[in-house]
Structure formats: structure tokens, C-alpha cells
Amino acid sequence: MLEELKQTVYEANMALPANNLVTLTWGNVSQIDRDKGVFAIKPSGVDYNALKPEDIVIVDLDGHVVEGNLNPSSDTPTHAFLYRHWPDIGGIVHTHSKWAVAFAQAGMAVPAAGTTHADTFYGDVPVADKLTKEEVEGAYELNTGKSIARVFDRDHIDPMAIPGVLTNDHGPFTWGENAMAAVHNAIVLDVVSEMAYHTMTLDTATDVHVPQYLLDKHYFRKHGKNAYYGQVQS
């Protein structure tokens, strides 16, 4: 069942080591089939050198295995929650990419410090706590913490405008319309994390944020809206 989805998710997972975003078995990629109400995800603890398309696990939106002989990623509850919470996302990536993990371990958002950032993320990439047990089990409304959904909902952040988050002390999650779009965003996040680190090191005196008009211009030009200096045409 869903052999094509497994192949797609296998290829997206293999793009992580190919782009130096993971080491050993760390990280995982998934993609959802919303019509069937399932998503395919990397099995837990499997080295990328040994991974095969048939190893990809199919799970439902509660994270229960529907098809597969291996255990799904230990991050499956996070993937499942995000698919349930944000209906527009189609693929999710988690990595331990070094520069994004440095910001996650420091508990610091990745600042929108330049146009490279603005082309993909319409603002700082926020930090959030890992999901609570209640959220994972579906009782999101009970949570008043700083977890991923709470941070985005509290600050009214459009997850498609800022398709990434740094989970405290752990690492980045990125997402997109499909698995490869999420991989693209994971690559960009680690590059702009390194750029921001160097910028903040070189220029400790001033705010490294890019001016709002440049953020608008670069983000909306790439994402379908006409943006003019200081004015956004809807």
C-alpha cells in the first residue's frame, strides 16, 4: 500500500545526509496522504546507509502503525500533532543540523538578518518547547505552555510563512507543502543560522534584523505577492 508515498519519503530522507543535515541515524522526514488519513515516516534508529524504501513506516494521524515492520521515528507524535494542527502542511523534516541546533540549544530564535533568510522565512524562526503529553494525546486546548503550536498560535504566526521552529535543547523542525519542500526549508534554515551566527559575531553593536521593506520585498516576490517598499499589495 502507498508504495509511491514510501518512495517519495525514502528519497526525501536520503536528501538529509546528502545535504549534511544529519549524522548517523539522527533526523527524520515524513509526508502525509490526507485523502487516506495516513503519513509515511522514517523508521526509528535506522542508519541512512541501510535505509530502503520498504522500511518506511505508514502511520495514522494518531501515530499508530498502519503498515510496516519497523518502529516509526521517535518523533512521530510531533509529526502527527503538526499534521493535525496545520491542515496546509504536507511534509515535515526534523534534523540535528549543527547551526540550527546551536540556536536551539541556546534557546535563541534565528533572526531574519538578511534577504537569504527573507526568501524562505517571513520573520525570525522561533524557539518552542517540545510538545506536551496532553498535546500529543490531542488535548491541545489544555496546554498553556510554550510548545510549538502554542508559540505559533499565541503570536499569530502563519506556519506557511515561517515554515520552521527550533525545539529547545533539541533541534529544528521544518515543514512545507510536501517532503522535499520541507527538506528545502531545512537546508535554508541551517544556512541562515550559520549566516546569522557570523553576523551577530561580527556586528554585536547593532540589531542584525533586515529592514521590514526588504523582508516584504524578498519574501512576497518569491511567494506570490507583489511587495513594494513598505506596502504589500494583496
Ligand SMILES: O=C(CO)[C@@H](O)[C@@H](O)COP(=O)(O)O
Ligand atoms: O534526537 C532524537 C532522540 O533524542 C531524535 O530526534 C533523533 O535521534 C531521531 O530519532 P529517530 O531515529 O527518528 O527515532
